[in-house]
Amino acid sequence: MQELKNKAKGMVICESAFNGIVNFIANQKCETGGALFGKEDDYIIRKFVPDVDAKTSHSTYEINTDYINSVIKRYWEQEQLSLLGIVHSHPKGFSRLSGPDIAYFRNLLQKSINRKRFFAPIVHTLQDGGFQILPFEIASDGTTISKHHITIVPNNYRAKEDMDSDLEINSELRHAIEKHLESGFKHLESGFNLLKTIKRCL
DSSP states (O other): OOBOSSOOOSEEEEHHHHHHHIIIIITSOSSOEEEEEEOTTTOOEEEEEEOTTOEEOSSOEEOOHHHHHHHHHHHHHHHOOEEEEEEEEOOTTOOSOOHHHHHHHHHIIIIIOOOSEEEOOEEEOGGGTSOEEEOEEEETTSOOEEEOOEEEEOTTOBOHHHHHHHHHHHHHHHHHHHHHHHHHHHHHHHHHHHHHHHHHHO
């Protein structure tokens, strides 16, 4: 399991999820998208799900909510992964979230889901002049928007904080095992002395 010495800031995404965005969104015309999934304890994006049946035009992207909601339910039940963001593409030159984008995400965060962080990356596609991903993040109140750098990590990446936590747990477990073994050896020694006593009596 690989880990980085310092927990990466900004939008952190695993290779397979990033490649999924490239393969699906970057190769189509603008206004396509999909959902981003990961765990809420580290907010690392680990899966990308294409929104294959979304309603789109040359200037609009409407999420297929029935399909994405079914994916949200399945990923939570099977892998305990949460929806961490929605990614979609814009025409070249429109490198920011639109008014309708902001209104939609604000409503989602204020009324439907509770997230400390929510990612809303904008992608420019190959057909629109070249691939580019702009990693926007919306704060939990749905009002504060910031643009981060993007960090691509291996699929088996874990933040150092998680590794340190595991080390603490492993240390406690090792101590408990040592105590248990020590107690077991005492019982074995006692049993061995009892056997010697019985042997003498025979």
